[in-house]
Amino acid sequence: MTQASHDIPLLEVRNVTRRFGALLAVNDVSFTVRQGEVLGIAGPNGSGKSTLFNVITGIPFPPSAGEVLLAGQPIHQMRPHQISRAGVLRTFQKDAEFATLSAFENVYASAVYCGQMSRDAAQAAARQALADVALPQERHGQAASNLSVFERKQLMIASAIAGRPKVLLLDEPAAGLTKPEISGLSNLIHTVHGRGVTILLIEHVLPLLLKVSHHLMVLNQGAVIAAGAPQDVVRSPQVVEAYLGKRGAEL
Ligand SMILES: Nc1ncnc2c1ncn2[C@@H]1O[C@H](COP(=O)(O)OP(=O)(O)OP(=O)(O)O)[C@@H](O)[C@H]1O
Ligand SMILES: [Mg+2]
Numbered sequence: 001m002t003q004a005s006h007d008i009p010l011l012e013v014r015n016v017t018r019r020f021g022a023l024l025a026v027n028d029v030s031f032t033v034r035q036g037e038v039l040g041i042a043g044p045n046g047s048g049k050s051t052l053f054n055v056i057t058g059i060p061f062p063p064s065a066g067e068v069l070l071a072g073q074p075i076h077q078m079r080p081h082q083i084s085r086a087g088v089l090r091t092f093q094k095d096a097e098f099a100t101l102s103a104f105e106n107v108y109a110s111a112v113y114c115g116q117m118s119r120d121a122a123q124a125a126a127r128q129a130l131a132d133v134a135l136p137q138e139r140h141g142q143a144a145s146n147l148s149v150f151e152r153k154q155l156m157i158a159s160a161i162a163g164r165p166k167v168l169l170l171d172e173p174a175a176g177l178t179k180p181e182i183s184g185l186s187n188l189i190h191t192v193h194g195r196g197v198t199i200l201l202i203e204h205v206l207p208l209l210l211k212v213s214h215h216l217m218v219l220n221q222g223a224v225i226a227a228g229a230p231q232d233v234v235r236s237p238q239v240v241e242a243y244l245g246k247r248g249a250e251l
Contacts, residue, residue: 008072010035010198011056011088011167016066016076018048018055018222025051026063027222033167033215038189038199040213040230042206044243048222049202050093053169056200057090058083070167084114087166091156091173093202099145103135103155106144107162114163122162129162130154132191150181157188167198174205182208206244206251210234218243 009032018026026048033039041049055063058080068076075083097106107129111122130140133154139147144155153173160168170189174182182205189212193199203209209216209230216230220242226233233239234251244251 009033009069010037010071011200012067012069012072013052013056014067014069016052016055016063016068018051018061019064024222026055028066029219029222029224030066031217031224031227033198033200035198036193036196037214038193038201038212040209040216041200041202041219042204042209042216042239042243043219043225047219047243049219050171051222052219053090053171053200053202056083057088057169059090081113084163085116087164088169089114089160089163089165089167090169091160091171093171093175095152095156097144097152097155097159100143102141102143103147103151103158104130104140106155107158110159111162111164114165125162125164126158129158132161132195133158133188149176150184153177153181153185154188157192161192161195161197165197167200168192169200169202171202172204173201174203174208186211206234206247210251 011033013029013031016026016029043049054061056068063076067074070086070088075086104126107126108122111117111125117125135154139151147155174185177185186208213230216233217227218225218233218239225238225242226236
Protein backbone atom coordinates (compact mmCIF):
# COMPACT_ATOMS: atom_id res chain seq x y z
CA MET A 1 0.00 0.00 0.00
CA THR A 2 1.38 3.41 -0.91
CA GLN A 3 1.80 6.17 1.64
CA ALA A 4 -1.03 8.21 0.08
CA SER A 5 -3.50 5.32 0.22
CA HIS A 6 -3.27 5.26 4.03
CA ASP A 7 -5.02 8.63 4.04
CA ILE A 8 -7.83 7.59 1.71
CA PRO A 9 -10.84 5.79 3.20
CA LEU A 10 -11.37 2.33 1.73
CA LEU A 11 -15.04 3.13 1.11
CA GLU A 12 -16.55 6.57 0.82
CA VAL A 13 -20.24 7.29 0.31
CA ARG A 14 -20.86 10.91 -0.69
CA ASN A 15 -24.32 12.46 -0.62
CA VAL A 16 -26.00 9.31 -1.86
CA THR A 17 -29.73 9.43 -2.54
CA ARG A 18 -32.14 6.80 -3.88
CA ARG A 19 -35.65 7.79 -4.88
CA PHE A 20 -38.61 5.55 -5.60
CA GLY A 21 -41.11 7.99 -7.10
CA ALA A 22 -41.74 10.51 -4.35
CA LEU A 23 -40.12 8.32 -1.63
CA LEU A 24 -36.57 9.18 -0.59
CA ALA A 25 -35.53 5.69 0.56
CA VAL A 26 -31.93 6.92 1.03
CA ASN A 27 -31.64 10.64 1.58
CA ASP A 28 -28.28 12.39 1.14
CA VAL A 29 -26.23 9.83 3.08
CA SER A 30 -22.48 10.38 3.51
CA PHE A 31 -19.94 8.36 5.48
CA THR A 32 -16.47 6.85 5.21
CA VAL A 33 -15.11 3.46 6.24
CA ARG A 34 -11.41 2.91 6.78
CA GLN A 35 -9.53 -0.28 5.91
CA GLY A 36 -10.04 -2.90 8.64
CA GLU A 37 -13.04 -1.20 10.24
CA VAL A 38 -16.40 -2.74 11.10
CA LEU A 39 -19.20 -0.21 10.59
CA GLY A 40 -22.51 -1.16 12.20
CA ILE A 41 -25.72 0.16 10.63
CA ALA A 42 -29.02 0.20 12.50
CA GLY A 43 -32.42 1.82 12.16
CA PRO A 44 -36.14 1.03 12.13
CA ASN A 45 -37.75 -1.18 9.48
CA GLY A 46 -37.99 0.70 6.21
CA SER A 47 -35.32 3.26 7.16
CA GLY A 48 -33.29 2.58 4.00
CA LYS A 49 -30.56 0.23 5.28
CA SER A 50 -30.91 -2.46 2.59
CA THR A 51 -31.45 0.19 -0.08
CA LEU A 52 -28.13 1.72 0.96
CA PHE A 53 -26.44 -1.66 0.36
CA ASN A 54 -28.28 -1.96 -2.96
CA VAL A 55 -26.89 1.33 -4.24
CA ILE A 56 -23.34 0.74 -2.95
CA THR A 57 -23.13 -2.63 -4.73
CA GLY A 58 -25.30 -1.73 -7.73
CA ILE A 59 -27.35 -4.86 -6.94
CA PRO A 60 -29.98 -4.37 -8.17
CA PHE A 61 -29.75 -0.63 -8.84
CA PRO A 62 -27.39 2.37 -8.64
CA PRO A 63 -27.97 5.56 -6.62
CA SER A 64 -30.26 8.26 -8.02
CA ALA A 65 -27.61 10.81 -7.01
CA GLY A 66 -24.30 10.94 -5.18
CA GLU A 67 -21.02 9.06 -5.40
CA VAL A 68 -19.48 5.87 -4.03
CA LEU A 69 -15.68 5.60 -4.01
CA LEU A 70 -13.53 2.52 -3.37
CA ALA A 71 -9.99 3.49 -2.34
CA GLY A 72 -10.61 6.87 -3.92
CA GLN A 73 -11.92 5.50 -7.24
CA PRO A 74 -15.56 6.07 -8.24
CA ILE A 75 -17.55 2.83 -8.49
CA HIS A 76 -21.16 4.09 -8.59
CA GLN A 77 -21.28 4.10 -12.38
CA MET A 78 -19.84 0.60 -12.72
CA ARG A 79 -21.93 -2.45 -13.56
CA PRO A 80 -22.75 -4.71 -10.58
CA HIS A 81 -20.28 -7.44 -11.63
CA GLN A 82 -17.52 -4.85 -11.95
CA ILE A 83 -18.25 -3.59 -8.44
CA SER A 84 -18.11 -7.19 -7.09
CA ARG A 85 -14.86 -7.83 -8.90
CA ALA A 86 -13.43 -4.56 -7.58
CA GLY A 87 -13.90 -6.13 -4.13
CA VAL A 88 -17.26 -4.90 -2.81
CA LEU A 89 -19.42 -7.94 -2.04
CA ARG A 90 -22.72 -8.28 -0.22
CA THR A 91 -24.97 -10.82 1.38
CA PHE A 92 -28.75 -10.58 1.24
CA GLN A 93 -31.43 -10.30 3.89
CA LYS A 94 -33.25 -13.24 2.30
CA ASP A 95 -31.61 -16.55 1.38
CA ALA A 96 -29.78 -16.10 -1.91
CA GLU A 97 -27.86 -19.34 -2.35
CA PHE A 98 -28.42 -21.69 -5.30
CA ALA A 99 -30.73 -24.13 -3.53
CA THR A 100 -30.06 -27.17 -5.72
CA LEU A 101 -26.28 -26.76 -5.86
CA SER A 102 -24.17 -28.29 -3.10
CA ALA A 103 -22.55 -26.11 -0.46
CA PHE A 104 -19.19 -26.62 -2.17
CA GLU A 105 -20.58 -25.73 -5.62
CA ASN A 106 -22.13 -22.53 -4.24
CA VAL A 107 -18.82 -21.36 -2.77
CA TYR A 108 -16.90 -22.47 -5.88
CA ALA A 109 -19.29 -20.46 -8.12
CA SER A 110 -18.65 -17.37 -6.04
CA ALA A 111 -14.87 -17.86 -6.25
CA VAL A 112 -15.08 -18.19 -10.05
CA TYR A 113 -17.52 -15.34 -10.63
CA CYS A 114 -16.49 -12.74 -8.05
CA GLY A 115 -12.91 -13.81 -7.38
CA GLN A 116 -12.27 -14.43 -11.10
CA MET A 117 -10.09 -17.45 -10.35
CA SER A 118 -8.99 -20.38 -12.44
CA ARG A 119 -10.72 -23.71 -11.79
CA ASP A 120 -7.95 -25.01 -9.52
CA ALA A 121 -7.56 -21.75 -7.60
CA ALA A 122 -11.35 -21.52 -7.15
CA GLN A 123 -11.51 -25.08 -5.79
CA ALA A 124 -8.75 -24.31 -3.30
CA ALA A 125 -10.40 -21.00 -2.33
CA ALA A 126 -13.76 -22.76 -1.84
CA ARG A 127 -12.22 -25.45 0.38
CA GLN A 128 -10.39 -22.79 2.41
CA ALA A 129 -13.53 -20.64 2.81
CA LEU A 130 -15.62 -23.62 3.97
CA ALA A 131 -12.88 -24.51 6.46
CA ASP A 132 -12.74 -20.89 7.67
CA VAL A 133 -16.45 -20.91 8.51
CA ALA A 134 -16.12 -24.41 10.03
CA LEU A 135 -18.87 -26.05 7.97
CA PRO A 136 -18.27 -29.76 8.68
CA GLN A 137 -16.67 -31.60 5.76
CA GLU A 138 -19.55 -34.08 5.47
CA ARG A 139 -21.95 -31.17 4.76
CA HIS A 140 -19.98 -29.77 1.80
CA GLY A 141 -21.70 -32.08 -0.68
CA GLN A 142 -25.22 -31.40 0.61
CA ALA A 143 -27.62 -29.34 -1.50
CA ALA A 144 -27.87 -25.86 0.03
CA SER A 145 -31.61 -26.42 0.54
CA ASN A 146 -30.80 -29.31 2.94
CA LEU A 147 -28.65 -27.18 5.23
CA SER A 148 -29.88 -25.87 8.58
CA VAL A 149 -30.49 -22.17 9.11
CA PHE A 150 -27.07 -21.73 10.77
CA GLU A 151 -25.32 -23.83 8.13
CA ARG A 152 -26.84 -21.56 5.46
CA LYS A 153 -25.31 -18.58 7.27
CA GLN A 154 -21.95 -20.38 7.22
CA LEU A 155 -22.45 -21.00 3.51
CA MET A 156 -23.42 -17.38 2.88
CA ILE A 157 -20.26 -16.14 4.57
CA ALA A 158 -18.04 -18.77 2.93
CA SER A 159 -19.44 -17.76 -0.49
CA ALA A 160 -18.70 -14.12 0.28
CA ILE A 161 -15.12 -14.64 1.44
CA ALA A 162 -14.32 -17.00 -1.46
CA GLY A 163 -15.03 -14.02 -3.74
CA ARG A 164 -12.08 -12.20 -2.13
CA PRO A 165 -13.88 -9.10 -0.86
CA LYS A 166 -12.07 -5.99 0.29
CA VAL A 167 -15.35 -4.74 1.71
CA LEU A 168 -18.14 -7.09 2.77
CA LEU A 169 -21.69 -5.84 3.34
CA LEU A 170 -23.73 -8.13 5.60
CA ASP A 171 -27.49 -7.48 5.65
CA GLU A 172 -29.07 -8.77 8.88
CA PRO A 173 -27.05 -12.00 9.06
CA ALA A 174 -28.43 -12.83 12.53
CA ALA A 175 -32.05 -13.01 11.34
CA GLY A 176 -33.60 -16.35 12.30
CA LEU A 177 -30.75 -17.45 14.59
CA THR A 178 -30.96 -18.60 18.21
CA LYS A 179 -28.85 -16.92 20.90
CA PRO A 180 -26.05 -19.54 20.83
CA GLU A 181 -26.06 -19.38 17.03
CA ILE A 182 -25.72 -15.58 17.18
CA SER A 183 -22.62 -16.10 19.28
CA GLY A 184 -21.34 -18.48 16.57
CA LEU A 185 -22.09 -15.83 13.95
CA SER A 186 -20.13 -13.29 15.96
CA ASN A 187 -17.13 -15.65 15.79
CA LEU A 188 -17.60 -15.99 12.03
CA ILE A 189 -17.62 -12.21 11.61
CA HIS A 190 -14.41 -12.04 13.68
CA THR A 191 -12.85 -14.68 11.41
CA VAL A 192 -13.73 -12.71 8.27
CA HIS A 193 -12.47 -9.49 9.83
CA GLY A 194 -9.29 -11.30 10.86
CA ARG A 195 -8.70 -12.09 7.17
CA GLY A 196 -8.34 -8.33 6.59
CA VAL A 197 -11.87 -7.74 5.29
CA THR A 198 -13.54 -4.39 6.04
CA ILE A 199 -17.16 -4.95 7.06
CA LEU A 200 -20.46 -3.06 6.95
CA LEU A 201 -23.01 -4.82 9.12
CA ILE A 202 -26.75 -4.12 9.14
CA GLU A 203 -28.32 -5.71 12.19
CA HIS A 204 -31.35 -5.43 14.47
CA VAL A 205 -29.68 -7.69 17.06
CA LEU A 206 -28.07 -4.87 19.00
CA PRO A 207 -25.82 -6.86 21.36
CA LEU A 208 -24.16 -8.39 18.27
CA LEU A 209 -23.90 -5.02 16.55
CA LEU A 210 -22.37 -3.39 19.63
CA LYS A 211 -19.96 -6.28 20.13
CA VAL A 212 -18.43 -6.27 16.66
CA SER A 213 -18.72 -2.66 15.43
CA HIS A 214 -15.98 -0.05 15.75
CA HIS A 215 -18.40 2.66 14.60
CA LEU A 216 -22.17 2.77 14.43
CA MET A 217 -24.48 4.69 12.11
CA VAL A 218 -28.25 4.93 12.57
CA LEU A 219 -30.67 5.69 9.74
CA ASN A 220 -34.22 6.95 10.04
CA GLN A 221 -36.44 7.69 7.04
CA GLY A 222 -33.45 7.35 4.73
CA ALA A 223 -31.21 9.84 6.55
CA VAL A 224 -28.34 9.44 9.02
CA ILE A 225 -29.58 10.56 12.46
CA ALA A 226 -26.46 9.60 14.45
CA ALA A 227 -22.98 8.24 13.78
CA GLY A 228 -19.89 7.66 15.90
CA ALA A 229 -18.75 5.49 18.80
CA PRO A 230 -21.39 2.75 19.30
CA GLN A 231 -21.95 3.42 23.01
CA ASP A 232 -22.46 7.15 22.34
CA VAL A 233 -24.77 6.56 19.38
CA VAL A 234 -27.14 4.26 21.30
CA ARG A 235 -27.46 6.90 23.99
CA SER A 236 -28.18 9.76 21.62
CA PRO A 237 -31.71 11.15 22.16
CA GLN A 238 -32.58 11.02 18.42
CA VAL A 239 -31.72 7.29 18.30
CA VAL A 240 -33.65 6.49 21.46
CA GLU A 241 -36.67 8.37 20.14
CA ALA A 242 -36.63 7.07 16.55
CA TYR A 243 -35.46 3.51 17.10
CA LEU A 244 -34.54 2.15 20.49
CA GLY A 245 -37.24 3.39 22.85
CA LYS A 246 -37.06 1.44 26.11
CA ARG A 247 -34.49 -0.98 24.62
CA GLY A 248 -31.92 1.82 24.82
CA ALA A 249 -31.85 1.66 28.61
CA GLU A 250 -30.83 -2.02 28.52
CA LEU A 251 -27.72 -1.49 26.37
N1 LIG B 1 -37.54 -1.50 -5.16
C1 LIG B 1 -38.28 -0.68 -4.41
N2 LIG B 1 -39.31 0.00 -4.93
C2 LIG B 1 -40.06 0.86 -4.20
N3 LIG B 1 -39.84 1.11 -2.87
C3 LIG B 1 -38.83 0.45 -2.30
C4 LIG B 1 -37.99 -0.47 -3.02
N4 LIG B 1 -37.05 -0.98 -2.17
C5 LIG B 1 -37.29 -0.40 -0.97
N5 LIG B 1 -38.35 0.46 -1.04
C6 LIG B 1 -38.87 1.27 0.04
O1 LIG B 1 -37.76 2.02 0.55
C7 LIG B 1 -37.84 2.15 1.97
C8 LIG B 1 -36.57 1.57 2.57
O2 LIG B 1 -36.57 0.14 2.45
P1 LIG B 1 -35.37 -0.76 2.91
O3 LIG B 1 -35.67 -2.14 2.46
O4 LIG B 1 -34.10 -0.15 2.46
O5 LIG B 1 -35.46 -0.64 4.50
P2 LIG B 1 -34.62 -1.39 5.64
O6 LIG B 1 -34.09 -0.31 6.53
O7 LIG B 1 -33.68 -2.34 5.02
O8 LIG B 1 -35.78 -2.15 6.44
P3 LIG B 1 -35.74 -3.58 7.22
O9 LIG B 1 -35.11 -3.31 8.55
O10 LIG B 1 -37.19 -3.94 7.34
O11 LIG B 1 -34.97 -4.56 6.36
C9 LIG B 1 -39.11 1.42 2.38
O12 LIG B 1 -40.14 2.37 2.49
C10 LIG B 1 -39.36 0.46 1.23
O13 LIG B 1 -40.73 0.16 1.10
MG1 LIG C 1 -33.47 -4.36 5.07
